[in-house]
Amino acid sequence: QITLNGMNSALADLGLLATEKVFIVTVCSLHFNNIFSCSFSAAGVLLQVKMNVRRHLKNKNTVPKIFAETVARYGDKTALIFEGTGEKWTFRQLDEYSNRVANLLLERGFKDGDVVALFMENRSQYVGLWLGMAKIGVEAALINFNLRLEALVHCVTISNAKAVVFGSELNEAVSEVHSLMGREVQMFCSGDWDPKRVPRGTECLEPLLDNAPSHLPIFSPCCLFSDRLFYIYTSGTTGMPKAAIVVHSRYYRMAALVYYGFRMTPDDVLYDCLPLYHSAGNIVGVGQCILHGMTVVIRKKFSASRFWDDCAKYNCTIVQYIGEICRYLLNQPVRDIEQQHRVRMALGNGLRQSIWVEFMERFNIPQIAEFYGATECNCSLGNFDNKIGACGFNSQILPFIYPIRLVRVDEETMELIRGPDGVCIPCKPGEPGQLVGRIIQNDPLRRFDGYVNQSATSKKIANSVFKKGDSAYLSGDVLIMDECGHMYFKDRTGDTFRWKGENVSTTEVEGTLSRLLDMKDVVVYGVEVPGAEGKAGMAAIADPTQSTDLAKFVKDMEKALPPYARPVFLRFLPEVNKTGTFKFQKMDLRRDSFDPSAVSDRLYFLDSRRGSYVQLDEELYRSILSGKHKL
Numbered sequence: 270q271i272t273l274n275g276m277n278s279a280l281a282d283l284g285l286l287a288t289e290k291v292f293i294v295t296v297c298s299l300h301f302n303n304i305f306s307c308s309f310s311a312a313g314v315l316l317q318v319k320m321n322v323r324r325h326l327k328n329k330n331t332v333p334k335i336f337a338e339t340v341a342r343y344g345d346k347t348a349l350i351f352e353g354t355g356e357k358w359t360f361r362q363l364d365e366y367s368n369r370v371a372n373l374l375l376e377r378g379f380k381d382g383d384v385v386a387l388f389m390e391n392r393s394q395y396v397g398l399w400l401g402m403a404k405i406g407v408e409a410a411l412i413n414f415n416l417r418l419e420a421l422v423h424c425v426t427i428s429n430a431k432a433v434v435f436g437s438e439l440n441e442a443v444s445e446v447h448s449l450m451g452r453e454v455q456m457f458c459s460g461d462w463d464p465k466r467v468p469r470g471t472e473c474l475e476p477l478l479d480n481a482p483s484h485l486p487i488f489s490p491c492c493l494f495s496d497r498l499f500y501i502y503t504s505g506t507t508g509m510p511k512a513a514i515v516v517h518s519r520y521y522r523m524a525a526l527v528y529y530g531f532r533m534t535p536d537d538v539l540y541d542c543l544p545l546y547h548s549a550g551n552i553v554g555v556g557q558c559i560l561h562g563m564t565v566v567i568r569k570k571f572s573a574s575r576f577w578d579d580c581a582k583y584n585c586t587i588v589q590y591i592g593e594i595c596r597y598l599l600n601q602p603v604r605d606i607e608q609q610h611r612v613r614m615a616l617g618n619g620l621r622q623s624i625w626v627e628f629m630e631r632f633n634i635p636q637i638a639e640f641y642g643a644t645e646c647n648c649s650l651g652n653f654d655n656k657i658g659a660c661g662f663n664s665q666i667l668p669f670i671y672p673i674r675l676v677r678v679d680e681e682t683m684e685l686i687r688g689p690d691g692v693c694i695p696c697k698p699g700e701p702g703q704l705v706g707r708i709i710q711n712d713p714l715r716r717f718d719g720y721v722n723q724s725a726t727s728k729k730i731a732n733s734v735f736k737k738g739d740s741a742y743l744s745g746d747v748l749i750m751d752e753c754g755h756m757y758f759k760d761r762t763g764d765t766f767r768w769k770g771e772n773v774s775t776t777e778v779e780g781t782l783s784r785l786l787d788m789k790d791v792v793v794y795g796v797e798v799p800g801a802e803g804k805a806g807m808a809a810i811a812d813p814t815q816s817t818d819l820a821k822f823v824k825d826m827e828k829a830l831p832p833y834a835r836p837v838f839l840r841f842l843p844e845v846n847k848t849g850t851f852k853f854q855k856m857d858l859r860r861d862s863f864d865p866s867a868v869s870d871r872l873y874f875l876d877s878r879r880g881s882y883v884q885l886d887e888e889l890y891r892s893i894l895s896g897k898h899k900l
């Protein structure tokens with residue numbers, strides 16, 4: 270009221286008509302209302318989840334105990350549908366299967382606190398396996414099924430797994446490394462049994478489970494909501510994967526924030542084609558089945574051409590996406606089925622701003638439920654009000670409810686910039702900064718459970734961030750917040766580089782170039798050039814058919830990008846490497862740089878004087894290195 274009165278008297282001096290004043294005041298108050306309603310609904314969601322977490326903590330609940338309530342309520346409803354085999358499991362079947370897993374492991378002497386690695390591509394039993402383990406307090410280490418050799422051994426070893434359950438489709442990968450895993454690791458194989466193709470001593474899982482009782486295990490661990498549920502490996506940009514600890518309350522919180530924040534219901538049907546060894550697929554997706562009684566359709570592997578057929582076939586109302594998936598869908602030829610479905614919401618993380626609207630319109634999806642949050646981080650955000658391009662919202666009028674903020678960093682090195690008092694400097698609206706979350710260990714919502722590796726944990730925590738002496742989790746990502754509190758993703762850790770005194774966001778440039786190139790995969794990174802300050806932009810472009818028209822590309826690019834953001838070097842290759850979660854792998858590309866003797870792909874150099882790309886050969890390479898050819 271005070272604000273509106275103040276505004277009214279300010280307008281009085283402007284000589285406006287009464288109706289114009291009413292109009293302006295109405296528009297302004299609607300604008301405020303929107304901010305208020307966003308703030309209060311976001312705060313409401315947080316409080317609801319917080320209260321639920323408190324209740325579960327007090328009642329000593331766990332994910333399996335909450336699942337038991339779900340089974341009691343929805344017993345004969347379909348819990349999981351496995352696209353591929355078409356198999357359906359009701360909640361009761363999932364419950365019984367997981368009971369068999371628990372009873373088998375009990376019988377074999379496993380006890381709470383033991384770890385069992387799960388390494389499977391075919392997924393029918395995946396959920397039942399980790400859930401069964403959790404019923405007796407055994408912690409599953411969910412291993413990326415793309416891993417081989419050293420990386421696979423590393424992940425199994427650091428988890429201290431006593432056993433490995435693997436799918437028969439991975440027989441070879443396991444046989445290759447079996448001798449390196451140590452003798453005492455028990456091996457169970459699920460799927461097509463072929464004793465000649467598995468390591469010696471491996472047992473076939475299915476007959477063992479058939480013989481195990483399907484009743485609730487007699488033993489129930491004294492497990493708490495704050496205890497470990499399973500491990501998820503986060504693929505760092507450098508080095509080996511790290512095992513992040515997921516406690517029961519974190520599993521609950523991640524799934525529940527999305528459920529309440531985006532107003533889902535148990536009647537929704539969710540399409541989950543993301544890998545189940547990762548939090549998006551197994552927590553945000555499958556969690557809706559375990560905790561909220563939703564039917565979840567799981568698919569072994571994402572398929573861009575089958576995506577909408579699957580959605581129509583199973584009457585899915587929510588689809589999940591991650592990384593580059595949306596772009597792959599846009600890259601498909603137009604078909605009728607892409608509009609003939611009941612999908613009302615796309616839920617995920619990493620939709621690029623450059624294709625946001627096109628994605629909604631072409632596939633007729635009313636709401637984009639974009640969220641931000643890593644497995645191990647407590648600074649999750651959600652775009653609860655369908656704001657175009659935003660990955661989240663943090664109330665500016667109720668900031669105390671959720672202690673996260675953006676603080677100033679050197680965008681290139683990610684080093685925090687501190688004020689004279691040694692405390693980090695909060696960003697103003699519109700100013701890019703690193704997202705940080707305050708750590709309050711005795712608040713279950715604000716805890717950081719960290720990694721198995723202690724030294725990796727300490728690298729993600731900084732002190733004196735909000736105020737002197739506190740500690741905070743570093744997300745490693747650069748975001749921008751607007752006046753209202755909507756947050757926009759800008760770039761990932763260390764990806765931004767500086768060129769001609771400007772900061773280049775690789776995420777933005779990738780989005781723009783990919784649009785100019787018919788949604789081809791484009792990876793942008795900075796490379797060092799001797800004698801030049803900063804890093805020169807380089808774009809690796811997946812072009813298997815070699816169909817890029819370079820002259821047209823340059824013209825389009827000059828319209829779309831400022832000079833400093835235009836890639837100085839291009840590398841055309843048949844395909845670019847991606848992680849299991851559909852993110853680009855830049856490490857090898859950065860290392861290869863633009864040296865024609867190290868790279869067999871076609872390389873080009875942007876000759877700024879001629880305004881065109883020219884082939885980069887040994888001679889030109891040497892003349893650039895020697896500084897003779899200016900960039």
Ligand SMILES: *[C@@H]1O[C@H](CO)[C@@H](O)[C@H](O)[C@H]1NC(C)=O
Binds near residue numbers: 391438459460461
């Ligand atoms: C697992 O997947 C592989 C490869 O797609 C397939 O050949 C095999 O039959 C599947 N096994 C089971 C048990 O579903």
Ligand SMILES: *[C@@H]1O[C@H](CO)[C@@H](O)[C@H](O)[C@H]1NC(C)=O
Binds near residue numbers: 583
């Ligand atoms: C999808 O909905 C239609 C119409 O309501 C129904 O006939 C069909 O059986 C449903 N399909 C599935 C897989 O539930």
Ligand SMILES: *[C@@H]1O[C@H](CO)[C@@H](O)[C@H](O)[C@H]1NC(C)=O
Binds near residue numbers: 680
């Ligand atoms: C680039 O980022 C740094 C901090 O990371 C900032 O100080 C500088 O002003 C930025 N430059 C431009 C041109 O935005």
Ligand SMILES: *[C@@H]1O[C@H](CO)[C@@H](O)[C@H](O)[C@H]1NC(C)=O
Binds near residue numbers: 672673710716
């Ligand atoms: C993040 O998690 C850590 C550890 O669990 C916790 O100490 C911290 O308070 C959390 N911060 C936020 C913003 O949730």
Ligand SMILES: *[C@@H]1O[C@H](CO)[C@@H](O)[C@H](O)[C@H]1NC(C)=O
Binds near residue numbers: 427722723724725728
């Ligand atoms: C733990 O993390 C540190 C720092 O990231 C790394 O140097 C070390 O190799 C890791 N240890 C293991 C066992 O992975």
Ligand SMILES: *[C@@H]1O[C@H](CO)[C@@H](O)[C@H](O)[C@H]1NC(C)=O
Binds near residue numbers: 842845858
């Ligand atoms: C892609 O990954 C493979 C296997 O790790 C590697 O040999 C290859 O060099 C990578 N390609 C590029 C372009 O980095």
